[in-house]
Amino acid sequence: MSDFHFELELQVRDYECDIQGIVNNAVYQNYLEHCRHQFLNAVGLDFARLHNDGIDAVVIKAELEYKFPLRPGDTFIIQLKIKRHGPLRVIFDQQILRKTDNKLMVKARITTVLTKNKRPISADFLVEYFNRAGIVVEEI
Amino acid sequence: MSDFHFELELQVRDYECDIQGIVNNAVYQNYLEHCRHQFLNAVGLDFARLHNDGIDAVVIKAELEYKFPLRPGDTFIIQLKIKRHGPLRVIFDQQILRKTDNKLMVKARITTVLTKNKRPISADFLVEYFNRAGIVVEEI
Amino acid sequence: MSDFHFELELQVRDYECDIQGIVNNAVYQNYLEHCRHQFLNAVGLDFARLHNDGIDAVVIKAELEYKFPLRPGDTFIIQLKIKRHGPLRVIFDQQILRKTDNKLMVKARITTVLTKNKRPISADFLVEYFNRAGIVVEEI
Amino acid sequence: MSDFHFELELQVRDYECDIQGIVNNAVYQNYLEHCRHQFLNAVGLDFARLHNDGIDAVVIKAELEYKFPLRPGDTFIIQLKIKRHGPLRVIFDQQILRKTDNKLMVKARITTVLTKNKRPISADFLVEYFNRAGIVVEEI
Numbered sequence: 001m002s003d004f005h006f007e008l009e010l011q012v013r014d015y016e017c018d019i020q021g022i023v024n025n026a027v028y029q030n031y032l033e034h035c036r037h038q039f040l041n042a043v044g045l046d047f048a049r050l051h052n053d054g055i056d057a058v059v060i061k062a063e064l065e066y067k068f069p070l071r072p073g074d075t076f077i078i079q080l081k082i083k084r085h086g087p088l089r090v091i092f093d094q095q096i097l098r099k100t101d102n103k104l105m106v107k108a109r110i111t112t113v114l115t116k117n118k119r120p121i122s123a124d125f126l127v128e129y130f131n132r133a134g135i136v137v138e139e140i
Numbered sequence: 141m142s143d144f145h146f147e148l149e150l151q152v153r154d155y156e157c158d159i160q161g162i163v164n165n166a167v168y169q170n171y172l173e174h175c176r177h178q179f180l181n182a183v184g185l186d187f188a189r190l191h192n193d194g195i196d197a198v199v200i201k202a203e204l205e206y207k208f209p210l211r212p213g214d215t216f217i218i219q220l221k222i223k224r225h226g227p228l229r230v231i232f233d234q235q236i237l238r239k240t241d242n243k244l245m246v247k248a249r250i251t252t253v254l255t256k257n258k259r260p261i262s263a264d265f266l267v268e269y270f271n272r273a274g275i276v277v278e279e280i
Numbered sequence: 281m282s283d284f285h286f287e288l289e290l291q292v293r294d295y296e297c298d299i300q301g302i303v304n305n306a307v308y309q310n311y312l313e314h315c316r317h318q319f320l321n322a323v324g325l326d327f328a329r330l331h332n333d334g335i336d337a338v339v340i341k342a343e344l345e346y347k348f349p350l351r352p353g354d355t356f357i358i359q360l361k362i363k364r365h366g367p368l369r370v371i372f373d374q375q376i377l378r379k380t381d382n383k384l385m386v387k388a389r390i391t392t393v394l395t396k397n398k399r400p401i402s403a404d405f406l407v408e409y410f411n412r413a414g415i416v417v418e419e420i
Numbered sequence: 421m422s423d424f425h426f427e428l429e430l431q432v433r434d435y436e437c438d439i440q441g442i443v444n445n446a447v448y449q450n451y452l453e454h455c456r457h458q459f460l461n462a463v464g465l466d467f468a469r470l471h472n473d474g475i476d477a478v479v480i481k482a483e484l485e486y487k488f489p490l491r492p493g494d495t496f497i498i499q500l501k502i503k504r505h506g507p508l509r510v511i512f513d514q515q516i517l518r519k520t521d522n523k524l525m526v527k528a529r530i531t532t533v534l535t536k537n538k539r540p541i542s543a544d545f546l547v548e549y550f551n552r553a554g555i556v557v558e559e560i
Contacts, residue, residue: 013454014467015306017299019188019352021468024295025199026169033165034433041493047434048159048441048492059165064202072299072468073461153314154327155446157439159492161328164435174293181353187294188301188352212328212439213321299468305479306449313445328439339445342484 004079005135006039012074022069028106029062032094035078043133054117061111068105075099082130083140088113090123144219145275146179152214162209168246169202172234175218183273194257201251208245215239222270223280228253230263231280284359285415286319292354302349308386309342312374315358323413334397341391348385355379362410363420368393370403371420424499425555426459432494442489448526449482452514455498463553474537481531488525495519502550503560508533510543511560
């Protein structure tokens with residue numbers, strides 16, 4: 001995990017699989033979101049509480065490459081690395097590895113901006129939390 | 141709709157919305173998938189039946205730009221245009237418009253390949269169905 | 281529909297189906313909820329707006345009998361009849377019929393109470409809306 | 421857990437919560453199903469593999485009492501007790517407890533039958549697996 005700032009282990013639930021017998025494409029976005037929110041928790045931020053304070057982390061772009069499908073019973077690791085792009089954008093580079101063989105299943109880049117009362121605010125708000133947690137955020 | 145090959149009208153369901161009071165990001169992938177499957181139906185293909193014959197349309201890449209969020213009660217139009225890239229890839233350029241004002245909410249490019257018994261097969265199989273339905277598939 | 285106060289027609293979406301190739305059991309609760317919320321809309325109530333005013337319709341009991349499963353492509357009708365039980369409880373008797381042959385797929389009773397700022401309030405609030413819409417609410 | 425045959429600990433994921441800021445009612449059925457399937461795994465049965473062999477565990481009735489709602493971040497325990505009713509029915513009595521205070525959030529009874537190639541078969545098939553795992557199945 002040396003290259004990543006956070007990781008989370010989960011297991012496929014049968015109801016997440018579709019007719020093809022594999023995890024439905026949309027569900028990976030659920031996994032990735034859950035990993036991001038758990039990461040925010042780990043650095044002292046709470047997505048639900050932030051929302052109640054008028055602050056929302058908004059996904060503006062999601063790019064997912066599906067390499068191999070997860071199947072019922074598979075255990076997997078979601079990894080996350082934070083980057084910053086310009087004054088507003090916080091980028092989450094994420095990947096999903098199958099646990100048994102460390103195989104890369106999904107690679108994703110999720111681009112977010114922070115809004116306060118629906119207006120974009122500087123990414124500094126988040127980056128300060130990350131720094132305090134000892135994370136050096138790369139600019140790209 | 142002149143630029144698109146298919147469109148589908150749906151309405152947001154409250155359970156598709158999350159704590160932020162807007163449609164959850166992952167749900168748009170559900171909408172886009174449902175539109176693609178309805179399109180396949182319209183040209184004479186059935187996703188579930190194809191799967192039983194060992195043929196699967198597999199998403200290998202999804203790129204989504206989230207412009208504005210859909211909210212409870214919103215009616216929206218999903219539009220779809222087919223393109224082909226090389227011998228294997230069928231690309232679905234899709235967008236979601238809010239119905240009341242035709243505002244662009246989500247823009248997406250979904251890249252798929254066809255597999256038979258898990259091995260990639262030529263996109264010709266699909267393209268022939270599209271042609272028979274009078275659709276000229278642009279190469280990109 | 282003579283016996284029911286509201287009905288809604290929907291179509292199964294492939295992503296709602298699971299490994300068994302049929303609509304997942306939990307998804308029927310989504311269908312039933314969507315029908316209830318559309319019904320509330322039809323009598324002039326908005327679930328999301330009510331929530332913002334501190335008023336929530338809370339499900340306290342759900343009883344579902346699964347007769348036959350819906351499958352990919354099936355169109356179905358959800359029907360709803362309102363009943364009242366005591367000062368607090370509003371009961372939604374609901375059923376799901378497959379459209380092609382009117383076959384009963386799911387039968388459900390959903391028991392709800394209304395809360396304002398998390399405390400139960402009289403069902404009169406809802407029943408008055410129903411009466412204004414010309415619906416006579418049976419006591420059970 | 422003395423009274424139960426199996427339990428599973430999970431944590432609420434934010435995307436499982438709806439506009440009301442609480443776990444959506446349908447999602448509890450997902451939790452309960454996941455617990456049942458994990459239990460089947462624990463006694464040597466695999467839901468997905470069974471399906472491929474033509475054997476399906478089919479839910480014919482679900483009764484859920486919603487006591488208190490789970491919220492973002494809550495950790496919870498799902499407990500399960502197996503019972504048998506007549507030659508065909510296997511009943512799962514399940515409950516969901518919030519972990520911090522052991523508070524009962526949801527109580528459920530899920531009634532299932534086993535089918536082979538769509539026809540009901542005796543519950544003995546399952547009960548033998550349970551017995552081999554040292555579980556005495558009460559008749560009700």
